[in-house]
């Protein structure tokens with residue numbers, strides 16, 4: 213009886229410990245997985261213009277480190293990637309950028325856009341919340 217009680221409470225304790233440690237780990241795992249997938253998208257789709265270090269190219273392509281667009285409203289951010297920009301729309305520290313940015317709405321999936329923006333928001337000196345597929349979908353919904 214006593215031994216059974218010890219075994220049962222040990223099992224319960226082990227279960228509680230596991231569920232305690234697994235919850236945050238699972239969450240971190242999902243974020244890390246999105247960042248890892250986003251890196252692949254970044255390297256093939258964004259890096260030619262915004263560069264490996266997110267520094268951009270003077271007068272041509274803007275940097276992605278701590279800008280108000282990268283760290284700001286996620287719907288607006290997703291729209292920049294979905295719709296692209298004609299050039300000359302963005303100003304950072306008095307600089308403007310004259311390349312056009314190509315629209316990705318029929319190139320990348322919602323998942324790829326969520327992942328690449330989550331990657332960008334957690335690299336190049338940025339530390340911000342993940343962008344979800346639902347947020348990208350909402351951005352598509354708000355476009356004309």
Ligand code: HEC
Nearest residue numbers: 257258261273274275279281297298299300301302311313
């Ligand atoms: C052909 C070059 C090119 C590619 C490819 C490109 N961009 Fe851009 N991007 C630009 C230019 C140029 C601007 C500014 C355009 C303007 O001012 O109208 C810009 C603006 C931005 C901005 C807003 C300004 C800032 O620096 O914070 C973000 C965010 C951004 N791009 C992210 C991305 C992401 C993510 C990808 C890949 C999915 C990507 N871009 C692909 C050229 C590019």
